[in-house]
Amino acid sequence: MLVNSNELFNAALKGGYAIPAYNVNNLEWIKFVLEACQEDNSPVILAVTPKSIQYFGGYKVVYNVVNSLISELNINIPVVLHLDHAKDFDSCKKAIDAGFTSVMIDASLKTFEQNVDITNKVMDYAKKRGVNVEAELGVIKTDGYGINDRAYYSDLEDSKNFVIQTGIDSFAPSIGNVHGFYKENDNLDFDLLGAICKEVKIPLVLHGGSNLDENKLKAAVFCGVVKVNFNTDLMHAWSLAVREYLKKNVDVYDPRKIILSGEDALKEVIHKKNCMIGSKNRK
Ligand code: 13P
Numbered sequence: 001m002l003v004n005s006n007e008l009f010n011a012a013l014k015g016g017y018a019i020p021a022y023n024v025n026n027l028e029w030i031k032f033v034l035e036a037c038q039e040d041n042s043p044v045i046l047a048v049t050p051k052s053i054q055y056f057g058g059y060k061v062v063y064n065v066v067n068s069l070i071s072e073l074n075i076n077i078p079v080v081l082h083l084d085h086a087k088d089f090d091s092c093k094k095a096i097d098a099g100f101t102s103v104m105i106d107a108s109l110k111t112f113e114q115n116v117d118i119t120n121k122v123m124d125y126a127k128k129r130g131v132n133v134e135a136e137l138g139v140i141k142t143d144g145y146g147i148n149d150r151a152y153y154s155d156l157e158d159s160k161n162f163v164i165q166t167g168i169d170s171f172a173p174s175i176g177n178v179h180g181f182y183k184e185n186d187n188l189d190f191d192l193l194g195a196i197c198k199e200v201k202i203p204l205v206l207h208g209g210s211n212l213d214e215n216k217l218k219a220a221v222f223c224g225v226v227k228v229n230f231n232t233d234l235m236h237a238w239s240l241a242v243r244e245y246l247k248k249n250v251d252v253y254d255p256r257k258i259i260l261s262g263e264d265a266l267k268e269v270i271h272k273k274n275c276m277i278g279s280k281n282r283k
Contacts, residue, residue: 002067003078004101005132005227006169008043009203012226017278018206018217021045021082022270023231025052027065028259029238029266034075036270042279043077045102047084047229050091059098067099077283082134084229092122096131104134104172112137112158119166134227137162138174140207153192160199170203170227171196177208180232186212190219197224205229210236214276221277228277233269241265 008019020037024030024046037044048062056062066081082102083095092103105122107115119135126133138154154173163171173196176187197204203226209217210232217228245252245261252258274280 001076001078002070002081002099002101004130005045005080005082008078008080009170009226011282012279013203013224015278015282016221017282018221018226018228019043019045019080020209020270020273020277020279021047021080021084021205021227021229022234023047023049023052023084023229025055025235026259027069028263029234030066030069031073032263032266033270034069034073034077034079036267037274038073038075038077039267040271040274040280041077041283042274042281043079043283044279045080045082045227047082047231049084050086053083053095059094059100063099080132089118089121089125092133093125096126096129100131102132102134104136106136106172108136108139108174112162116162116165119162119168123166123168132169134170134172134205135162135166135168136172136174136207140172140174140177140179142179153189154196156192156195156199159196163200163202168202170205171200172205172207177206177212179208180210182211186216188212188216188220190223193220193223193225203227209273210234217276218278228273230269230273233273234266237265237269238262 012019022033080102081100083100084104085106086092092105095103105119107118123133139152152174175189175193204224205227206220206225207229209228209230241262
């Protein structure tokens with residue numbers, strides 16, 4: 001069933017666990033993620049970026065594929081369909097109009113005031129339609145570098161003001177986390193994360209969940225994180241398995257066999273992450 005994330009976040013906060021958000025890039029990945037999470041009895045957030053939506057062929061395509069798979073596969077765990085890292089109001093509007101139940105407006109590269117303005121515009125549209133809004137302050141880099149530069153970290157006072165001025169449902173701070181592989185030692189600032197949690201008093205989101213060990217993920221959950229985003233580890237595991245399969249089966253050209261050869265590896269990562277963040281058996 002497609003749901004809004006509020007209830008899931010409240011339950012996660014009370015239960016001391018987080019909900020996984022897995023990035024999906026095609027129909028098969030949606031199927032794999034839904035099946036793996038159903039097996040674990042774990043609620044799940046399917047995260048789709050605007051680039052992936054373009055790859056799928058449009059917002060409505062994504063919504064219809066997700067909705068049809070939920071029904072055809074008899075998926076009975078709560079599922080959130082989330083727009084990940086939208087940079088503008090129009091993308092959020094299109095997702096909301098198509099039936100997404102959650103959107104992230106990421107105006108973190110703009111000034112504080114511009115970020116507040118655009119987030120408020122999205123809030124206004126989303127709230128009238130029962131859709132949840134996540135926003136980011138500080139910069140979560142994508143190249144694995146820059147994590148030691150405090151200029152990228154969220155400022156505590158700004159975080160508090162940002163949440164007050166926007167009323168967002170969940171907040172994605174920058175605490176040294178990066179998307180992709182960490183190219184230096186990660187330098188997650190859990191003191192800052194805990195302080196932000198105390199100040200903003202709303203559910204927190206950890207981006208860049210890949211290649212963080214269980215202790216770090218558990219520490220983040222302890223500090224108030226209720227949603228952890230995973231993408232790179234899934235892509236990495238799937239592509240390694242497919243590469244291996246193709247090496248051993250040079251004559252195979254059926255795309256179904258090729259795509260399916262990464263299924264087990266992908267699902268294994270999902271099962272591990274669900275255990276690490278405690279979402280297993282929390283349906
Ligand atoms: P990773 O690719 O590092 O797992 O980050 C995913 C993410 O945060 C998506 O928004």
